[in-house]
Structure formats: structure tokens, C-alpha cells
Amino acid sequence: MYKYLFLSVCTAFLFNCKSSEEFTGFSYDPPNVTDTQDKKVHPQHRRIIGAGNPTVWVSNNFENARLSDFYAINDSTFEVYIEPENAPINNSPWYAFKIWSDTSRSAVIRLNYNNARHRYVPKISFKDSVYSVDMNQAIYDSVSKTLEFQLKLSKEPITVSAQPISNTKSYDEWLMNMSQHSFVSISKIGESKLGNPIKELTIDETEPGSDVGILIIMSRQHPPEISGYYAARYFIEELASDSELSKKFRSEFIVRSFPLINIDGVMNGHWRHSAAGIDLNRDWENFNQPETQAVKNALLPVLQDPMKTVYYGIDFHSTNENIFYPIEQSVKTTPDNVTQRWIPFIQEENESVRFVTEEFDTSSPISKNWIYKTFGADAVTFEMHDELPVETIQQIGRSAARSLMELLLDEKSNAQ
Ligand SMILES: [Zn+2]
Structure with a gap:
């Protein structure tokens, strides 16, 4: 099963492959990307959100943060909802949030980019250490385009981000x-x-x-x-x-x-x-x-x-x-x-x-x-x-x- 899931993740990456940065007409860029007059941007609501009981908390109240909402799906799974600054936009979902729990526990975190494709392997930072989530243990759902992975939580906040934070x-x-x-x-x-x-x-x-x-x-x-x-x-x-x-x-x-x-x-x-x-x-x-x-x-x-x-x-x-x-x-x-x-x-x-x-x-x-x-x-x-x-x-x-x-x-x- 993991092999299949891993393949799905690779497929998702492959779609992102080739020229995602270079301008190649409109195949990788959203329409009108070269119209560079100001467009409307949705400011991020900076806050701390709690969900579930005992409560798991998240915060986007820091520089580089990106988290739009947070929900408890059931006792063990929590969804982090991530929207871009505006759309249409290149598929490069950045996310960064702090997460902690009232009790020491493990939880499944689901990253939901509102139909954008997953790009970055989650990086977990705690104190001075940073490690990447093992994608063989993560589950990418190619239909909902969500990524699920396990995290150990405690009262001490850890930072989850798309790349190591460099502010x-x-x-x-x-x-x-x-x-x-x-x-x-x-x-x-x-x-x-x-x-x-x-x-x-x-x-x-x-x-x-x-x-x-x-x-x-x-x-x-x-x-x-x-x-x-x-x-x-x-x-x-x-x-x-x-x-x-x-x-x-x-x-x-x-x-x-x-x-x-x-x-x-x-x-x-x-x-x-x-x-x-x-x-x-x-x-x-x-x-x-x-x-x-x-x-x-x-x-x-x-x-x-x-x-x-x-x-x-x-x-x-x-x-x-x-x-x-x-x-x-x-x-x-x-x-x-x-x-x-x-x-x-x-x-x-x-x-x-x-x-x-x-x-x-x-x-x-x-x-x-x-x-x-x-x-x-x-x-x-x-x-x-x-x-x-x-x-x-x-x-x-x-x-x-x-x-x-x-x-x-x-x-x-x-x-x-
Ligand atoms: Zn670039």
C-alpha cells in the first residue's frame, strides 16, 4: 500500500516538474500572469486556533507563517487548511505554523491546500533541530490532494513548515x-x-x-x-x-x-x-x-x-x-x-x-x-x-x- 502511495506522491511531484519556474507561455503559469498591475490580496488572519478535546492548538502569529484555518476531523486527525495570498497562482503551497497540545499525544495532521497540489515535504522544527517528514510514512491522496502525516505533540510548540524557516x-x-x-x-x-x-x-x-x-x-x-x-x-x-x-x-x-x-x-x-x-x-x-x-x-x-x-x-x-x-x-x-x-x-x-x-x-x-x-x-x-x-x-x-x-x-x- 505504501508503495502505491509513494508513487502517488511522485506523480504529484512530476506534475510540478519541468519549467514550473520558467515562463513557458501559459502552461505552467496562471492566465494573465504577465499582467502585473496590482491584484487583490487576501490578508491572512493572524491568530491562535484550538480544536478537539483535549485541545490541539495552532498559531500563525509569526513572520513567514501561513495557515488559514484549523479543524478537528475526529479524535486523532486535524486538518490544516492553507490558502494562497490570492488566486490563480502557481502550485507552490507554502505553509508554516506552530502546533502544540494540552496533553502529550500523537496526532495525524492533514494538509489541505484547497485543491492546489502538494509541493513541499513538511519540515519539523523543534528548538534547534529540523527534520523532514518521512514521505514513505505520509499518505498523499491524489483525489483530495491532501497530505497526512503523524506528529508527536506536547505543550511545547513545534513549527511545521514547507521549508526551513528563513526570515x-x-x-x-x-x-x-x-x-x-x-x-x-x-x-x-x-x-x-x-x-x-x-x-x-x-x-x-x-x-x-x-x-x-x-x-x-x-x-x-x-x-x-x-x-x-x-x-x-x-x-x-x-x-x-x-x-x-x-x-x-x-x-x-x-x-x-x-x-x-x-x-x-x-x-x-x-x-x-x-x-x-x-x-x-x-x-x-x-x-x-x-x-x-x-x-x-x-x-x-x-x-x-x-x-x-x-x-x-x-x-x-x-x-x-x-x-x-x-x-x-x-x-x-x-x-x-x-x-x-x-x-x-x-x-x-x-x-x-x-x-x-x-x-x-x-x-x-x-x-x-x-x-x-x-x-x-x-x-x-x-x-x-x-x-x-x-x-x-x-x-x-x-x-x-x-x-x-x-x-x-x-x-x-x-x-x-
Ligand atoms: Zn521561482
Whole structure:
């Protein structure tokens, strides 16, 4: 029976497979996703809810939380009902809630996404430990699209979430930590729809007045995509390391990074959209939203500076596989085919990890294409698997940074 159920879970994942991030017309995106004018968003009602007797309690009263309602189905089963910020929306149900019980007991938790497909294996956090629910022991019902799993409850709240929680406090701590480097600066480049700061982390150790390359890094336009966000952070950490390669790179290249673009979506536990109810990674033509405008306005002055050249851009995301979406080879970028030349190094240094590549044209209104259209540079959407262990993400992020630094340094010295 479990085998069958496991297959169902895999099938559910497969539906999510392929290009769930990349814009491919309307097959994976809801209708009118490129209409990025403000849409109505339903605010989440923050509260503590109790159900059953003895009572089991849940709370969504914290940053990143997402829980819409909570019911006792019977003495042992409790349903967590999770709605997105608005709909239609990509199938990426984010959830995060605290749960505890008046008595020590075990309970079956049923995640109900109101007909959206399950995506994330539940992560259980208690004190400093985080573990994933064993999906072989979980039951996915492909008809109701609900997922059931067992939890041991006590008076001490545990956190159940779609991915390990990575909130703005940990982001600010990381930025603060990075800014200890003399060559790292943190600046506020604008405000989100809800007035939260959009921040840039700049790495600049170049000689004033010298001819420098620019590497653009973006991440977390989609709030739940933690594995891609972590990859971006490790990538940036490697660029800031004190290895000879990183020092050489920093003498030739400035890094302009925007590691957490959709801050409102992160704070409010959104599945995908900004506080304006739109997918920010579909707004790179119309720029209707303050988040995309802020990044654009921060980068555009580069065009006026003859001593600065954008070489490459990376936009980090997550999906259910490790996949690169390069700009297709027939499109001439400067430098050309960076992604296609880079991927073999990443694969070689991470032999046990499967990477997939799918090229696209540059027609869609996503950030990678804006980088190409604005600066003529090559760019990639870099997707990490949702369920990669953090050690693997670190290994990929750091090794990929090293091979890209080598490649871009070669490219720059050949161009001179
Ligand atoms: Zn994404």
C-alpha cells in the first residue's frame, strides 16, 4: 500500500516538474500572469486556533507563517487548511505554523491546500533541530490532494513548515555578518509595496577608475524558494572569501546582488506573489511593481559608466529538480554562451547531483531576459532542487562560484 502511495506522491511531484519556474507561455503559469498591475490580496488572519478535546492548538502569529484555518476531523486527525495570498497562482503551497497540545499525544495532521497540489515535504522544527517528514510514512491522496502525516505533540510548540524557516531576521544577520568585510557594502535601494526595505549587497574591491566587470545576482523573487536562496548566499560568501581566486576576481569584478527581492511575500508567508498579488518575475518588462523598479533603478546607471561592463547575471530559484535555464545559444550575448560553458564544471564538481539544462528564448518578461535586453550580457535562471540537503546546497553554491570566477576572469582577460 505504501508503495502505491509513494508513487502517488511522485506523480504529484512530476506534475510540478519541468519549467514550473520558467515562463513557458501559459502552461505552467496562471492566465494573465504577465499582467502585473496590482491584484487583490487576501490578508491572512493572524491568530491562535484550538480544536478537539483535549485541545490541539495552532498559531500563525509569526513572520513567514501561513495557515488559514484549523479543524478537528475526529479524535486523532486535524486538518490544516492553507490558502494562497490570492488566486490563480502557481502550485507552490507554502505553509508554516506552530502546533502544540494540552496533553502529550500523537496526532495525524492533514494538509489541505484547497485543491492546489502538494509541493513541499513538511519540515519539523523543534528548538534547534529540523527534520523532514518521512514521505514513505505520509499518505498523499491524489483525489483530495491532501497530505497526512503523524506528529508527536506536547505543550511545547513545534513549527511545521514547507521549508526551513528563513526570515528577515536571519537575512539581516547574514547581511550584517557579510558587511564585516571591508569590500562589502549593504544599501537600501528602495521599498517594497508594504514599505519594507529592499537591500543590495555590493562587493567592490576594484581600483577606482579601472575597467571592471559586473556580475549581477538576484534571489528570492518567489518567497518559498529557500534552497535557491541558500545557494545564492553560499555563492556570494564564496565570492567574498579570502581565497586567491576570490581576491583576484574582486580586483576585476564588482558583484551587485539582490538576495531577497520579495520581502513582503517572505514576511507574509506567500506562496509566490508580492504584496500586490503578482509574480514579480513576470514584471521585468512593465515594471509595475516597486520591487522590480528598485532593482532596475539600482542597476541602470551602469549603462552610463564606460568603465563598467555587465558580464553575467544569475537569478536563483527552486523547483523539483536542479535545472539551469540558459538563454538559448542562437541568441548572441556578450560574452556568449557563458552558461553552456559553465555547466560542465558545476556537474564535474558535483558528480552525485543530477543537473538538467533547458534553453529558452528571451521573449518572456523575467529578470534574466531583462539583464540580456538591457546590458547585452548572458544570464541564467539557476534552480536548486526543493529538497536538497543544506550541505549539498553549500557545496554546489561555493563550487559554482569558483568555476564562474575562473570563467569570467578568463573572459575578461581575453576581451582586453
Ligand atoms: Zn521561482
